[in-house]
Amino acid sequence: MTKVAVFGTGSWGTTFAMLLTEAGNEVTLWGRRRELVEAIDRDHTNADYLPGVPLPKALRATTDPARALDGADFVVLAVPSQLLRPNLAAWREHIPPKAVLVSLMKGIELGTTKRMSEVIREVAEVPEERVAVVSGPNLAKEIAHRQPAATVVACTDESVAARLQSICHLPPWFRPYTNPDVVGVELGGAVKNVIALAVGVSAGMGMGDNVSAMLITRGLAEISRLGAALGADPHTFAGLAGMGDLVATCTSPLSRNRTFGENLGRGMTLAEAVAATKQTAEGVKSCESVLELARKHDVEMPITEVVVGIVHDGMAPAEAGMLLMSRSPKPERYGV
Ligand SMILES: NC(=O)c1ccc[n+]([C@@H]2O[C@H](COP(=O)([O-])OP(=O)(O)OC[C@H]3O[C@@H](n4cnc5c(N)ncnc54)[C@H](O)[C@@H]3O)[C@@H](O)[C@H]2O)c1
C-alpha cells in the first residue's frame, strides 16, 4: 500500500487527504492545531474547514511531522504558499530519502518570485524528478461534497507523474491528467488567482458578464505571455490547469480570491476584506510577486498591475477600469 503524508488541514489539504484515503492509500494528515487534529483523527470531521463532511475512518491525523512522514512514499504540501519555506525547513530532516514531494499550492513566493516547486527543491534539496505539482479547477468544497472534478498532475519525470496519477485517480469522482510542464501548470494555478481578484472587483462594482469575459480572456493572454517567457508549453494554458482553473475560480462564488475582489469592488478597505476572509486567498500576496516576476522577464501584465494597484496601493477600482480600457488599441493575437 502507498503511504502518503499530507501537510495542511485546510480545505484542500483535508479534501485531498480524503480522496487519497478513499483511493486506497495509507494517509496521515499533519496539522498544527491539536484540537482540530484530534477531531479529524477521533471524530472524522474537520468542522473548521469542511463542516458537515464526514471524513474516512482510515484517515489518520497527527501534529507530529516525524510520525506523518515515517515511511512516506509521497509528501503532499498544502499550507499557504508564503509559509511553505519555514515549515518545510522544519520538516525536512524527517522526509524519507526517496519520497516524492507534491505541491497543491497556488502561489509565488514574495521576495524570491519562486514557484512552489522551486522552493521545495531548494529547501528539501531534492532533484526535479522528485517534485510534482497538482493543479486544476479544484474548488475543495465541491470535491469534498463528492462532485466530480479533473486535475493535472505535473512532473518532469513522466513515470513519477503517472505514479501520482494512479494513486489519486478515483472514478467517478476525481480524474487526474498528467503533464510534464511543471512551469506552465504552476503558473496557471498561481496567476489565475490574480485574475479572479480582478473579476471579483468588477462584479463587486456591478459590472456584467462582458467585463468578466474580457478579464478572463485577456487574463489568459497575460498568463500565456508570462508562461512563454518562463519556458512553459503554451498548450498547457488551454488545458485544465490554465483555462479550466481560470474559469472555475473567476466564476465561482466559492472562490476566496474572487470573493475577496468582490468585497473590494463593493467598497471594502483592504483591512476589511482581509477580516472578512477566513481562509487563504493566495492572489492577495502573490499579485505582487507575479508582477515582480513579469517585470524581471519584461512581460506586460496590465490586469495584474491594476490588481496590485487596487489591493496594495489604494487605487480606486473605477480608475483601474479606466486605465485598462484606455490602453492603446492592439490587434488580438494569441499571447499578445
Ligand atoms: N481550497 C481550495 O479550493 C484549493 C484548491 C486547490 C488549491 N488550493 C491551494 O492549496 C493551498 C492551501 O489552501 P487551502 O484552501 O487548504 O487553505 P486553507 O486556508 O483552507 O488552510 C490553510 C492551512 O494552512 C494552515 N496554516 C496556516 N498558517 C500556518 C502556519 N504558519 N504553519 C503551518 N500551517 C499553517 C492552516 O491551519 C490550514 O490548515 C493554497 O495554496 C491554495 O491556493 C486550494
Ligand SMILES: O=P(O)(O)OC[C@H](O)CO
Ligand atoms: O478559493 P480559491 O480562489 O483559492 O480557488 C480555489 C482553487 O484554486 C480553485 O481551483
